[in-house]
Amino acid sequence: MARKPIIAGNWKMHKTLTESVEFVHELVPLVAEFTGVEQVVCPTFVALAAVADALQDSDIGVGAQSLHWEAQGAFTSQISPAMLQGIAEYVIIGHSECRAYLHETDEMVNKKTKAALAYNLKPIIAVGESNEQNEAGQTQTVVSGQIRAALDGIDAANMQHIIIAYEPIWAIGTGKNASGAIAESIIGGTIRTTLSELYGDAIAQSVRIQYGGSVKPDNMAEYMSQPNIDGALVGGASLKTDSFAALIQIAQEQKGS
Ligand code: PGA
Numbered sequence: 001m002a003r004k005p006i007i008a009g010n011w012k013m014h015k016t017l018t019e020s021v022e023f024v025h026e027l028v029p030l031v032a033e034f035t036g037v038e039q040v041v042c043p044t045f046v047a048l049a050a051v052a053d054a055l056q057d058s059d060i061g062v063g064a065q066s067l068h069w070e071a072q073g074a075f076t077s078q079i080s081p082a083m084l085q086g087i088a089e090y091v092i093i094g095h096s097e098c099r100a101y102l103h104e105t106d107e108m109v110n111k112k113t114k115a116a117l118a119y120n121l122k123p124i125i126a127v128g129e130s131n132e133q134n135e136a137g138q139t140q141t142v143v144s145g146q147i148r149a150a151l152d153g154i155d156a157a158n159m160q161h162i163i164i165a166y167e168p169i170w171a172i173g174t175g176k177n178a179s180g181a182i183a184e185s186i187i188g189g190t191i192r193t194t195l196s197e198l199y200g201d202a203i204a205q206s207v208r209i210q211y212g213g214s215v216k217p218d219n220m221a222e223y224m225s226q227p228n229i230d231g232a233l234v235g236g237a238s239l240k241t242d243s244f245a246a247l248i249q250i251a252q253e254q255k256g257s
Contacts, residue, residue, distance in 0.1 A: 003206065004208070005231040005251045006208055006210065007232050007248050008041070008163075009042060012065070013044060015044070015047065016047070017046055017050055020044070021050050021051060024041060027241045028060065030241055031245050031249075035256070036255070037252050037256045038061065039059065039060045039061065040061040041062060041238070044065065048062065048084075063088055063091055064084050064087075064121075065092050066079070066091070066095070067115065067121070068081075069081070069108070069112050082119060084119065085120065090163070091112075092233070093126070094109035096126060096167060096169045096172060100169075106145075109125065110149055113125060117154070120161075124165055125151075126165045127146040127150070128146075128166055128168045128171075139186060140189075143194075147191060147198075148194060156200070159207055162207060163208045163210065166186055166211055166212065171214050172212070172213045172214070172235065173214070176214060177216075178211070180219075180222035180229075187209045187211065187226075188226070188227065192204045192228060195207055208230040210229070210230060210231045211232055212232060217237065224251050224254035225254055230255075
């Protein structure tokens with residue numbers, strides 16, 4: 001079965017509640033015709049419910065940027081999967097900014113992934129190597145280790161709900177994107193091979209894998225023309241309706257059916 005491309009906008013700590021709702025009202029008519037692409041926006045927690053409401057009659061999905069693994073409890077500042085259920089459809093887990101600044105470990109990524117699945121949320125699991133690891137030739141070991149850790153104890157049946165995003169840390173927000181060929185070699189090589197070792201080839205071929213890191217309208221075609229890249233997790237270029245819509249249009253033209 002062909003993998004449907006998926007473009008997710010990770011707004012990070014941008015946009016107030018009002019700005020978020022205005023943004024999606026403007027976005028909907030721009031992308032409504034690109035039905036061959038799954039479209040997702042990931043606002044901040046405070047805007048999540050209002051954005052979900054504003055998108056109710058559209059095909060655009062809503063994702064959270066993180067979650068806690070417990071259903072409830074004494075975890076000041078945290079948001080549980082139970083709270084996201086019915087509001088968000090997706091949740092980003094293991095973003096490198098959470099790994100770096102909030103000390104999210106592989107073990108936490110694994111717990112969060114299991115919690116998301118238990119509440120019917122679709123995890124977008126982010127993996128990727130640092131600049132130092134890249135220069136030391138450790139990319140494949142790091143990425144495959146992150147995948148194995150994130151998916152530990154997750155059965156094959158759940159893999160249809162999981163999206164993986166390969167985001168080399170040195171490419172995030174830096175304007176220094178990985179070439180299409182490099183992204184393809186890690187996604188098609190390292191990541192699908194790791195998935196195949198864990199779940200067999202059929203599942204490895206069915207999981208959708210995005211590239212992320214300085215994706216823009218002028219480099220999007222380079223990614224979408226690669227056979228193993230199924231879309232993008234986008235930061236900066238998802239904050240403007242025209243550039244985000246342009247990314248979706250390029251995905252539609254290259255891979256949307
Ligand atoms: P960027 O961010 O597109 O601004 O590089 C990507 C991400 O962090 O998901």
